[in-house]
Amino acid sequence: MRAKDITQIAILSASLTAGKLVLSVVPNVEIVTFLLITFTVLFGFRKAMITTLIFVTTDVLLYGLGTWNLGYYFVWPLLIIITHLLFKISQSEYVFASLAGAFGLCFGFLFAVVESIFYGVEYGVVYWIRGIPFDIIHGLSNFIIVLILFKPLIKTIKLANEKMNIL
Amino acid sequence: MNKKVVVILLVVLVAVAGFFAYNTFFGPETQVGEKEVTLKIVVESEGIDKTYTINTDQELLYDLMLEVEDKIQAEFDMQDFGPMLVGLEGYQADMTKEYFHIKINGADAMVGVKDTPVIDGDTYEFIVTTF
Numbered sequence: 148m149r150a151k152d153i154t155q156i157a158i159l160s161a162s163l164t165a166g167k168l169v170l171s172v173v174p175n176v177e178i179v180t181f182l183l184i185t186f187t188v189l190f191g192f193r194k195a196m197i198t199t200l201i202f203v204t205t206d207v208l209l210y211g212l213g214t215w216n217l218g219y220y221f222v223w224p225l226l227i228i229i230t231h232l233l234f235k236i237s238q239s240e241y242v243f244a245s246l247a248g249a250f251g252l253c254f255g256f257l258f259a260v261v262e263s264i265f266y267g268v269e270y271g272v273v274y275w276i277r278g279i280p281f282d283i284i285h286g287l288s289n290f291i292i293v294l295i296l297f298k299p300l301i302k303t304i305k306l307a308n309e310k311m312n313i314l
Numbered sequence: 315m316n317k318k319v320v321v322i323l324l325v326v327l328v329a330v331a332g333f334f335a336y337n338t339f340f341g342p343e344t345q346v347g348e349k350e351v352t353l354k355i356v357v358e359s360e361g362i363d364k365t366y367t368i369n370t371d372q373e374l375l376y377d378l379m380l381e382v383e384d385k386i387q388a389e390f391d392m393q394d395f396g397p398m399l400v401g402l403e404g405y406q407a408d409m410t411k412e413y414f415h416i417k418i419n420g421a422d423a424m425v426g427v428k429d430t431p432v433i434d435g436d437t438y439e440f441i442v443t444t445f
Contacts, residue, residue, distance in 0.1 A: 287329040
């Protein structure tokens with residue numbers, strides 16, 4: 148791995164953490180999903196995956212180790228894998244917006260699976276059902292954010308790349 | 315109209331329908347009318363062990379606790395997920411190591427006070443528990 152790649156991954160991870168912190172005041176509205184999809188499309192599977200793992204580990208350092216951030220080690224890489232597979236089929240912002248929306252809707256369910264391992268299936272089911280209103284907000288906001296911002300960000304980074312060779 | 319705006323409006327409508335469906339199928343099943351319930355508060359470290367029998371029309375435990383807030387000295391901390399019980403009987407739980415564990419008729423509550431229906435004859439226990 149070149150020094151440029153290491154620097155890139157560091158900046159991408161930092162932008163994820165900063166993006167998460169900035170929007171942490173708004174419940175269930177986040178740009179991590181949007182950034183991860185964009186990073187996978189622009190920087191490729193390998194860099195996006197390393198970035199994700201660093202981001203989640205930074206979360207552990209910031210907030211301490213809990214079942215919720217153990218879940219992050221599972222759900223965010225899953226998003227990278229699905230984005231990578233989808234990118235081979237389509238590059239439409241509608242496809243990625245739908246992925247982001249579906250991911251937000253399923254977020255509580257995915258965490259419920261992880262919580263079930265620690266606290267039992269009954270707890271997992273309650274955890275998921277009580278969180279459905281939050282999942283709806285999460286899915287809706289993800290869809291809108293990706294639909295509006297995906298193309299402009301891709302275009303901006305590609306323009307910057309022409310001048311500074313950042314990719 | 316811009317295609318994206320139309321799509322977003324449609325998705326917002328679907329989300330609103332989703333909320334409606336959730337409240338219809340998964341909202342707490344409340345009981346209206348006069349009810350008699352028991353509130354039991356235990357803080358072992360402070361020697362607090364109080365029991366109140368309360369007559370109420372409230373449908374949710376959170377509203378009931380607000381109704382008798384002065385009597386039980388209930389304090390809540392508003393979190394993203396709703397109100398979190400942090401104090402009772404003048405005792406504030408040290409949230410770094412303890413919390414108010416809620417039991418309904420002796421069984422652990424699966425949801426918070428905002429989602430717990432008040433049912434006639436039920437006993438609600440609030441026990442300071444360390445983790």
